[in-house]
Structures are given as C-alpha cells and as structure tokens.
Amino acid sequence: MNLAQAAQARPPGDPGGENVLRLADVTVRFGGITAVDAVTLDVPGGQVVGLIGPNGAGKTTLLDSVSGLRTPTEGRIVLDGADVTARTASWLSRHGIRRTFQRHQAFGWLTVRQNVLVPLEWRTRGRGLLGDLLGLPHRRRETEALLQRVDEVVELCGLSDVRDVSAATLPIGRLRLLEFARAIVDSPRLLLLDEPTSGLGQRETELLREVLLGLVRRHELTVILVEHDVDFVMGLADRVVCLVQGAVLADGTPAEIRRNPEVIAAYLGN
Numbered sequence: 001m002n003l004a005q006a007a008q009a010r011p012p013g014d015p016g017g018e019n020v021l022r023l024a025d026v027t028v029r030f031g032g033i034t035a036v037d038a039v040t041l042d043v044p045g046g047q048v049v050g051l052i053g054p055n056g057a058g059k060t061t062l063l064d065s066v067s068g069l070r071t072p073t074e075g076r077i078v079l080d081g082a083d084v085t086a087r088t089a090s091w092l093s094r095h096g097i098r099r100t101f102q103r104h105q106a107f108g109w110l111t112v113r114q115n116v117l118v119p120l121e122w123r124t125r126g127r128g129l130l131g132d133l134l135g136l137p138h139r140r141r142e143t144e145a146l147l148q149r150v151d152e153v154v155e156l157c158g159l160s161d162v163r164d165v166s167a168a169t170l171p172i173g174r175l176r177l178l179e180f181a182r183a184i185v186d187s188p189r190l191l192l193l194d195e196p197t198s199g200l201g202q203r204e205t206e207l208l209r210e211v212l213l214g215l216v217r218r219h220e221l222t223v224i225l226v227e228h229d230v231d232f233v234m235g236l237a238d239r240v241v242c243l244v245q246g247a248v249l250a251d252g253t254p255a256e257i258r259r260n261p262e263v264i265a266a267y268l269g270n
C-alpha cells in the first residue's frame with residue numbers, strides 16, 4: 001500500500017464515479033417500530049459515505065437491508081442500476097457487497113491465513129475440483145495466486161506476525177482487523193462497515209484508516225461506514241449522513257455536518 005500513489009489516483013474532494021448504490025424511500029418496520037424511515041441515499045463509486053447517529057437511529061438496520069439480511073418493508077435498493085431489493089445476502093455477496101459486523105465473525109479454530117482464505121475459497125467453490133484432485137498445473141497456479149492474495153491482505157492489515165496463529169487466541173483489536181481483511185480480500189465493489197474501530201487501539205485505528213483510504217483513493221472500493229468515532233468518520237468520509245429515529249436528519253460534507261445545529265443538538269453535542 002502506497003498512500004502517495006493512492007492520493008494521486010483520486011484527489012480528496014473528487015466527487016467519485018457514477019452511483020454504485022441508490023436507496024429510494026427505504027423503510028424497515030419491526031411491528032410498530034419504524035427502524036428506517038423512508039431513507040433516500042445515493043452512493044457514488046469510489047466514495048466513503050459515513051453514517052452517524054445516536055443509538056437506535058437505524059444505522060445497522062440500514063446496513064442489514066443493503067446487505068440482504070433484511071428485506072425492506074417499503075422502498076427500493078438499486079445496485080449498479082439493477083433493482084436488488086429482494087435479493088438474498090448470498091446473492092449480493094457474490095455480486096460484490098461485503099460487510100463487517102459489530103461482533104466479529106472469524107472462525108476461532110482456523111488460523112488468520114485460513115480465515116482470510118475462506119471468502120476466496122467460497123467464491124471459487126466447486127470450480128476445478130477435479131483439477132485440484134489431479135493436481136493439475138493450472139489449478140496449482142490458481143491456488144498459489146489465491147494464497148498470494150491472502151498474504152498480501154494479511155500484510156496490508158498488519159497481521160503478518162500472527163498469520164499462522166489460530167483466531168481464537170487473538171485480542172479483540174486483531175480480530176477486528178482480521179474481520180476487515182476477510183471483507184476486502186476478494187475486492188468487493190461495495191463495503192459496508194459496522195463500527196470497524198470498536199475494540200481497536202490507536203495504532204490499529206490509524207492502520208485501518210490508511211488501508212481504507214488507499215483502497216478508496218485507487219477506486220478499488222466504495223464504502224458505507226457506520227461509526228461512533230466521529231473524528232474517524234469525519235477524517236475519512238467524502239459525505240456524512242446523520243440518521244435520527246430512522247430518518248435522514250442531514251446529509252453533507254464532513255464540515256457541513258460538523259456545524260449543522262440540528263446534528264449538534266441530536267448527536268454531536270458541543
């Protein structure tokens with residue numbers, strides 16, 4: 001990862017590409033509770049959109065809808081121009097949407113390297129099984145390429161020193177970085193991050209920031225970032241959306257959101 005190269009590829013403030021994602025009046029209800037209330041949002045390619053708001057504002061529920069874990073009660077979700085509102089999580093995952101969760105999802109009994117390999121194995125599952133069994137050269141080359149990619153991402157996420165250690169023995173900060181590594185290893189188009197800095201120390205937070213910034217600036221990634229660490233969001237996001245009681249209270253640049261009196265009253269404080 002070279003941040004200088006990354007910064008050249010897309011200068012800060014560049015509006016990014018066409019919309020990767022469009023939410024149109026997305027509403028999610030749980031019985032009488034409206035968790036997400038008619039949210040309309042465009043996410044241009046290559047941008048980081050920060051999603052902030054108080055506890056219970058509907059941020060995670062919105063990510064659940066975009067990642068196919070929860071079908072909206074109303075409204076439409078459009079990915080690269082196609083309506084994906086009713087698509088399943090596994091379909092969306094195969095089509096380039098990845099997410100992390102507030103609680104890490106690593107497999108404790110696998111090593112760091114094996115954990116990062118899982119999404120790649122899953123993507124190529126079943127393909128070339130005969131080639132594997134016969135040890136055919138083209139399959140060996142494919143496997144070597146996958147392992148090389150795994151090692152690159154493990155290094156990028158600062159996990160090389162623990163790559164052969166089982167995940168169950170890692171402290172929480174390392175586990176969160178492992179979760180992130182698993183989410184980016186197969187180069188998703190859209191990454192949904194749910195409180196990625198929670199449990200990270202200062203150095204780990206800075207590493208995560210640099211890795212994310214590099215990927216985004218090189219147009220490799222579009223991100224929706226849910227995060228309570230306001231400085232982290234404001235430092236990374238091209239745009240910030242503040243949700244309150246399921247609805248969009250404000251949508252603007254980090255500077256606009258920081259000085260928005262309604263956002264200050266509802267969430268940021270003074």
Ligand SMILES: Nc1ncnc2c1ncn2[C@@H]1O[C@H](COP(=O)(O)OP(=O)(O)OP(=O)(O)O)[C@@H](O)[C@H]1O
Nearest residue numbers: 030033034035053054055056057058059060061062
């Ligand atoms: N499975 C569920 N069943 C019923 N209500 C739910 C469910 N999931 C979320 N809610 C409710 O929906 C609302 C939004 O919750 P959500 O977790 O999306 O908020 P959030 O902004 O992510 O909060 P936090 O910052 O605390 O993670 C809350 O009132 C919550 O209690």
